[in-house]
Amino acid sequence: MKTVLFLRSQLFSRPHFARSALRRYSGFTKPFTSQLPTIYALSTPAHQTSAIAIIRISGSLCKYIYSQLVRSNEKPPIRKAILRNIYLPTSFRAEQLHRQKESKLLLDSSLLLYFQAPHSFTGEDVLELHVHGGKAVVNSILKAIDSLHDRSSGKDIRFAFPGDFSRRAFQNGKFDLTQLEGIKDLIDSETESQRRSALSSFNGENKILFENWRMSIIENMAQLTAIIDFADDNSQEIDNTDQIFHVVENNITLLRDEIITFMRKVEKSTILQDGIKLVLLGAPNVGKSSLVNNLTNDDTSIVSDIPGTTRDSIDAMININGYKVIICDTAGIREQSSDKIEKLGIEKARKKSIQSDLCLFIVDPTDSLKLVPENILTHVLSDTFKDKRVxxxxxxxxxxxxxxxxxxxxxxxxxxxxxxxxxxxxxxxKKGIESLIETLTKNFKCLSQSNVDSSPIIVSKRVTEILKNDVLYGLEGFFSSKDFDNDIVLATENLKYAADGIAKITGQAIGIEDILDSVFSKFCIGK
Ligand SMILES: Nc1nc2c(ncn2[C@@H]2O[C@H](COP(=O)(O)OP(=O)(O)OP(=O)(O)O)[C@@H](O)[C@H]2O)c(=O)[nH]1
Incomplete structure (x- = not known):
């Protein structure tokens, strides 16, 4: 009976932290992070001059900071942009007064926005200062906020660590980890396709999917637990143990296949993050470098009418129709070359073309006899090129x-x-360049999507590793319990391992501090 109790407690008592952290903050209680210091940071790029810079403050001291900076006891209006003068706070001014004769030292005139908890990104009170983007203005305001820190009077204010704001949003149940990673991916997106693929995490689609998977595993675990319960209870008999096990097995098979399909989609989509490797191959002087320059709108490669101008491979990161592409111009492949460096360049061109995702083979139609040099034909028709897109x-x-x-x-x-x-x-x-870009785009789509209708999906490496090492590992372990005569306890343990894996992905697991540290350390300051 001990086993049953163990399983039940594991099954039905959800981790306390997970429950409380993910419960949507009701607004009747304080944010879970209310005891933490109020944090502030510049949320727009640092060390740059811009028209506007946004300083974000989050925590219970927002209203206090507001009153000190605007020198007024008025309450900041909620979710309403207001223009206010920002002054050096009194505490700071006291030590500066001997130098500054003014009674109020104006730092800037800024747009202020106040979000009251829980209706803010972090779930705490949030104050945004849209200040003028000069370095001196930003620094003076950051210093002014810092000067308000005074732990002895309970004014605990500090500069934010990387990912601090997102971490609080997570702790207050505003987002799960996959959504926050989605926001990070969205911010990091360089191209349209990356932006689109970050959306499934950002808009919570993945979160729902993972939660459904977890619930499905838990429901199947419950069915197996029932077998253990009945088996231990002598007063009741359960004849259809194998039948129940069979139903659970079918369910878990379907789930495993769904997860594998999802991972294949993710794997295909990673090419969007890494960049599609596009290699240009061809004899000398056919116009490879000219084509690179046409696709990049740049003088990336040297164009000249002297055959063999490009003697080494040149990589450039470009955006073709919303796709991140690493384009590589290679040395023209010719049969006889006495030049040692050129020979090395030609060898590299062959290798690069083999490693590419897509290869453009360029030919010059003006000399039909030399249209396709024999060595290139052999290379492109070789086994290494069998599955290559050309x-x-x-x-x-x-x-x-x-x-x-x-x-x-x-x-x-x-x-x-x-x-x-x-x-x-x-x-x-430039005739035909548009049509080439169209053909390229079709190929990029095929390279990054499992089928034309499905959208690409990007999840973090952390998520794919947990899916592989915990979730699928647990599910495979479930199937291996067949080898032990359908050992129900072992089967349930393995399912639990898989369910806990999903909880780690979304952030519902116990002891996730390490996971949080690792996730949020990759965020930027001010995020
Ligand atoms: N008329 C015409 N000339 C072109 C065209 N494309 C390239 N050229 C010329 O062809 C010559 C060779 O062009 P490149 O782009 O340097 O050729 P490449 O294949 O990179 O040459 P290598 O570096 O020797 O491998 C240059 O004089 C270009 O101006 C084209 O579409 N039409």
């Missing part, structure tokens, strides 16, 4: 007639078959 780009279409272009395309189709799309462009006139 687009054949016929450059310099301004130099050939449309009739000749048809012949060139036919010739390419004979050599490569119908496997690769062929796009004709001119880096000189």
């Amino acid at each position: 687009i054949i780009v016929v450059n310099k279409n301004d130099l050939v007639s449309s009739g000749d272009m048809v012949k060139v395309v036919n010739k390419l189709q004979i050599k490569f078959g119908e496997k690769y799309p062929i796009v004709s462009v001119s880096c000189k006139t």
